[in-house]
Every structure is written in structure tokens, then in C-alpha cells.
Amino acid sequence: xxxxxxxxxxxxxxxxxxxxxxxxxxxxxxxxxxxxxxxxxxxxxxxxxxxxxxxxxxxxxxxxxxxxxxxxxxxxxxxxxxxxxxxxxxxxxxxxxxxxxxxxxxxxxxxxxxxxxxxxxxxxxxxxxxxxxxxxxxxxxxxxxxxxxxxx
Numbered sequence: 197x198x199x200x201x202x203x204x205x206x207x208x209x210x211x212x213x214x215x216x217x218x219x220x221x222x223x224x225x226x227x228x229x230x231x232x233x234x235x236x237x238x239x240x241x242x243x244x245x246x247x248x249x250x251x252x253x254x255x256x257x258x259x260x261x262x263x264x265x266x267x268x269x270x271x272x273x274x275x276x277x278x279x280x281x282x283x284x285x286x287x288x289x290x291x292x293x294x295x296x297x298x299x300x301x302x303x304x305x306x307x308x309x310x311x312x313x314x315x316x317x318x319x320x321x322x323x324x325x326x327x328x329x330x331x332x333x334x335x336x337x338x339x340x341x342x343x344x345x346x347x348x
Contacts, residue, residue, distance in 0.1 A: 204223065204237075219269060225323070225325055226269070231333040234246065241270070243270070247334045252338055272313075275313040276320065282332045289332070292331075297321065
């Protein structure tokens with residue numbers, strides 16, 4: 197579900213109360229833990245955390261007019277989603293996250309390539325998501341991103 201909001205606060209205000217609380221908490225832990233250099237924006241109708249053109253002028257290969265995406269969070273129809281490009285591109289980070297997840301939550305991890313899905317808001321491991329956000333600096337993400345793009 198793409199939002200037409202142009203600011204993160206506007207996006208959060210448009211959500212139902214239970215989703216508003218969860219998305220606000222995710223936003224808070226991500227902003228607290230995200231390394232310096234990432235920027236919060238609205239991206240693809242979701243909250244986005246990107247590497248701005250000032251740090252990576254090439255932008256996103258799919259559309260160079262857009263900044264390089266890193267994390268997005270969204271309230272979808274049946275779940276809250278966290279899209280983390282690092283766990284898609286870095287097998288070590290994915291292995292770390294899946295191992296740590298089992299320490300925070302006894303339910304099975306519902307995950308796609310870069311998408312973490314939480315149908316039950318009470319099972320979102322906010323502290324773990326904050327730690328995940330802290331694991332890659334903008335410079336490291338650019339390096340991983342470029343190494344993956346050169347393979348194609």
C-alpha cells in the first residue's frame with residue numbers, strides 16, 4: 197500500500213492507532229541507531245532511509261534520480277514490513293540476523309529476500325531492528341552495493 201504522504205510525520209499520522217505506534221517505535225530505533233550519513237525520506241510510499249546523492253551521486257541503478265535505498269518501513273495490508281537491502285546483499289549479515297532473531301522471538305521468521313514481515317505487532321523485535329540498522333555505514337553499504345551491481 198503506497199502512501200501519498202510527502203513527509204514521514206504525515207505518513208505516520210495517516211496510520212491506524214496500533215500501526216502508528218509500531219511504525220513510530222521502528223522509526224525511533226532506526227533513527228537512533230542508523231550510522232551518520234543516511235537520510236530519512238519518503239521513498240516508494242514508505243518511510244525510507246537512504247544514502248543521499250551528496251554521498252553517492254550515482255543514485256539507485258533502477259532510477260539514478262533516486263537516492264540509494266537502504267531500509268524502508270511500511271504498514272502493509274496484513275503486516276508491518278521492514279525492507280533491509282543489507283540482509284539481501286550480505287550473507288554474513290543475514291546469517292547474523294536470523295541467528296539473533298531466534299533469541300528475541302520464538303515464532304518463525306517471516307521473510308522474503310529483503311523483507312521482514314510482522315503480522316503480529318507485539319512480536320516486532322524493536323531492539324534487534326535497531327541493532328540491524330547500526331550494522332552497516334553508508335560507505336560500507338556503497339561498497340556492498342557496487343560489488344553486487346558489478347556482478348550483473
